[in-house]
Amino acid sequence: MSNAQQKKYLVTGGAGYVGSVVAAHLLEAGHRVTVLDDLSTGHRAGVPEGAEFVEGRIQDAAKWLDPSYDGVLHFAAFSQVGESVVNPEKYWVNNVGGTTELLAAMRDAGVRTLVFSSTAATYGEPDQVPITEDLPTAPTNPYGASKLAVDHMISGECAAHGLAAVSLRYFNVAGAYGAYGERHDPESHLIPLVLQVAQGKREAISVFGDDYATPDGTCVRDYIHVADLADAHLLALGAALPSPTTTLDGGAARRGVNPGEHLICNLGNGNGFSVREVIETVRQVTGHPIPEIAAPRRGGDPAVLVASAERAKERLGWRPTRADLAGIVADAWEFAQRRESQ
Numbered sequence: 001m002s003n004a005q006q007k008k009y010l011v012t013g014g015a016g017y018v019g020s021v022v023a024a025h026l027l028e029a030g031h032r033v034t035v036l037d038d039l040s041t042g043h044r045a046g047v048p049e050g051a052e053f054v055e056g057r058i059q060d061a062a063k064w065l066d067p068s069y070d071g072v073l074h075f076a077a078f079s080q081v082g083e084s085v086v087n088p089e090k091y092w093v094n095n096v097g098g099t100t101e102l103l104a105a106m107r108d109a110g111v112r113t114l115v116f117s118s119t120a121a122t123y124g125e126p127d128q129v130p131i132t133e134d135l136p137t138a139p140t141n142p143y144g145a146s147k148l149a150v151d152h153m154i155s156g157e158c159a160a161h162g163l164a165a166v167s168l169r170y171f172n173v174a175g176a177y178g179a180y181g182e183r184h185d186p187e188s189h190l191i192p193l194v195l196q197v198a199q200g201k202r203e204a205i206s207v208f209g210d211d212y213a214t215p216d217g218t219c220v221r222d223y224i225h226v227a228d229l230a231d232a233h234l235l236a237l238g239a240a241l242p243s244p245t246t247t248l249d250g251g252a253a254r255r256g257v258n259p260g261e262h263l264i265c266n267l268g269n270g271n272g273f274s275v276r277e278v279i280e281t282v283r284q285v286t287g288h289p290i291p292e293i294a295a296p297r298r299g300g301d302p303a304v305l306v307a308s309a310e311r312a313k314e315r316l317g318w319r320p321t322r323a324d325l326a327g328i329v330a331d332a333w334e335f336a337q338r339r340e341s342q
């Protein structure tokens with residue numbers, strides 16, 4: 001990569017699950033990366049080798065951001081739905097308040113390119129699938145509401161101050177990328193929880209409701225491989241930089257994201273898998289019987305949540321290449337075993 005092509009990025013939350021995988025992809029693509037993370041839920045070992053690490057808060061981003069940065073990838077946030085219900089203020093202060101400071105620091109430093117981790121939780125319980133970006137947003141918990149508020153803030157920043165931004169609304173992120181994978185504590189995501197049963201860390205997996213209007217009665221969700229997600233971030237950055245340098249595949253240039261524009265794209269496979277299918281796949285991949293416990297439905301769990309990623313395909317040229325559930329689970333299993341042996 002030539003010096004002109006090499007860019008310098010600030011990755012907030014780069015010691016966490018998704019941020020670490022994206023930071024690793026940026027480094028592999030030849031870019032310079034600074035990870036800003038307060039390690040509140042992330043891990044120092046998650047920061048990829050080759051990245052500069054700053055242990056600090058996004059609230060203080062002005063201390064580190066300067067005009068030498070080409071863009072910011074903003075992953076830092078609290079993201080536990082249940083915790084957000086009992087402690088909503090924690091989510092408003094960190095996710096919304098923290099991003100206010102980050103946007104101000106970017107404005108002051110003249111850094112005008114942003115990619116933000118938004119979420120499917122901004123839609124709440126839509127009555128239509130697949131979920132497109134033009135469906136109404138109606139989050140059902142403070143976590144989703146805080147992320148939606150940030151999306152609104154970013155739209156205002158773009159319109160008023162010429163930021164070029166892409167919000168990527170992830171559905172269920174899963175899988176791992178070599179040494180970088182999911183290690184939330186507490187864990188609330190289905191695949192790592194079922195893998196904990198395979199590892200003997202938990203006796204059984206609870207299945208919350210088996211009488212939904214789905215083929216096997218359990219909830220259907222859209223799982224996206226974290227490495228496919230990383231590809232989307234690199235494409236989004238390429239589209240939003242002042243001179244768009246899009247495409248991973250060397251294909252024709254896409255329509256860039258201009259200063260003043262806030263592009264919002266859903267990211268999912270468009271393929272739903274039921275809770276039972278996930279459990280069965282973990283059985284096949286790990287060879288463990290995975291006992292199940294039938295539990296009542298949880299409030300606020302829609303039967304089916306599946307993304308339409310047509311806009312990401314059209315505007316960013318993104319294509320998921322790791323959509324196979326067995327492959328996603330196998331990568332997550334390899335990471336879980338790798339952690340065990342460390």
Ligand SMILES: NC(=O)c1ccc[n+]([C@@H]2O[C@H](COP(=O)([O-])OP(=O)(O)OC[C@H]3O[C@@H](n4cnc5c(N)ncnc54)[C@H](O)[C@@H]3O)[C@@H](O)[C@H]2O)c1
Pocket residue numbers: 012013014015016017018019036037038039040041042043056057058059074075076077078079094098117118119120147169170171172173174184
């Ligand atoms: N994992 C998913 O399935 C999923 C789905 C949709 C959206 N998202 C979003 O993606 C982003 C990353 O999620 P993740 O699963 O990697 O979470 P994570 O908890 O592993 O990573 C978040 C990182 O942000 C850091 N952080 C939090 N507040 C900070 C602050 N004020 N200053 C500096 N660092 C701070 C944490 O220490 C952590 O390393 C989040 O914004 C989340 O809302 C995740």
